[in-house]
Amino acid sequence: MQKQKRLGLLAKQKAAGWGFLTPASLLIFVMSFYPMVQAFITSFKTGSAARLQWASPITYNYTRMFQDTVFKTAMGNTFLYLIIQVPIMLILAILLAQLLNNRDLKFRGLFRTMIFLPCATALVSYALIFKTLFAREGLINSMLMGLGIIKENVDWLGQSTTAKAVIIIALLWRWTGYNMVFFLAGLQNIEYSVYEASTIDGANGWQTFWSITVPLLRPVIVMTGIMSINGTLQLFDESVNLTAGGPSNSTITMSHYIYNNAFVGKANFGYTSALAFVVFILVAVLAVINLKVGDTRD
Template identity: 45%
Template sequence: MGGRMHTGLTRRENLTGWAFTAPALVLLGLFMIYPILWSLYMSFMTGKGMNFKFGGFANIYRLTQDPIFLHALGNTLTFLAIQVPIMIILALVFAVALNNPRLRGRAVLRTAIFLPCVTSLVVYSVLFKSMFADDGVVNDALLFLHIISEPIPWMNDPFWAKVLIILAITWRWTGYNMVFYLAALQNIDPSIYEQARIDGVPARARFFKITIPMLRHVILFTTVLSTIGTLQLFDEVNTITASQGQGGRPADATLTLSLYIYNLTFRFMPSFGYAATISWVIVILVGLLSWAQFRLAREK
């Protein structure tokens, strides 16, 4: 009898638990799982607007023949290959420097570096567009220091527009990754470093032989997050390099996959099926790159 009472109580607890979680599960299915499945269905549809029909693998073939898609893919991978390593290295260097207990004003410096990632996108986009204008403070400073002889066309030259986007993303998200490294560094036993100093291990060797290996999992975590964020890059290119209401200028030099999806859906004649196909390209890239990073960082 005691067993039956215990079983009945367990069932009531299970039902109560499912009752509490059911609203969250319904919302999760409605706003996440259903859109994912619908986008997969739409990726096999062709046509403009709501006049679409089943096209099989026509959208996949169209990807290989679309120069704009290939250009956007190249831009996205360029941002990924250049910006993510720079940001990860800077975040790690800042974290190690600001973890030094002998450094004065650490709290102020930590706040200053972390502050950009909580700054409004619109505010910092306007700030960057003003600072990097032809007559902005950046060009004025470089001219004053005689580093350049004429203003750099940051937003009118394809190369410098890419550089501007990389600078903007790095400025905004370096502090975010730095916080993870700081938290991990503070969990490392100081006696490990003390023993290394006693054994005569130089600072550089301590960094590469102790700090980096002990932060391996956190570095992997931040690298995967940064990879996902860069492959979905949209906000900065749609605001900072916007021209006449359209981002990605000049000459689509900063056009990314996410921005191209947005253009296909809202700016051009809507092509929902093709846009959904490109969104699944991002999903596949995220999966492949994350898998590769986990393989490279696996413990031997």
């Protein structure tokens, strides 16, 4: 009798669990998985958008990519952002988190808010603000001129190296605070007594950071790493709004190129879907590597 009642309770809990899960799962299935399957099917088709036909050979869109110079450029640009921006950003975020975790620091809340605040701005608006800042007649140029650092206005967004640098600076400004919040949360989970013990043992700040903070933060580092890699590979707004991919495709990202193929000029949805799947696979592979590297289990 008692047994039956307990089972009933379990079943009830199970049912409640499923009840809570179903709406979200259904939405994810309809909004994400179904389009993904459709996109995968589309990636094997060619022709104009309203008259898609199976490609012959069936892998045409995928083999075609190897001759696509613009996609190679876009991939190069994206990986350049990834390699330069993500490490700088994560290191900065950890250092800032460490600084702002200091209990003796005054106005901690204020500083935390200030560093997190860029995340509250919309991607398009911050990209447009950076564009105005770095315009030929923009604030940065007038400041540098006023300080006597440059003699004539620099066309920041008109040269490939400076344009790339501006995008990286913009990304750092926008995302460092965001990652810092995760590290702050991670740091809060580390017992303060561990630090006290290390101080008693005579460890200096640097040693404490590397031997205690970093290992204990490892799960957070892995998570922010995956998120940043994922985000950078799908970078879109900055490339579109800040530089429009220019000059001469030198700042275009993979997502921007994918978008261009679908919605700018002549639409080629088959090829576009194939490109999108390549990005999908890249993200998956990098995430798996990241997980393996960060795995603490033996």
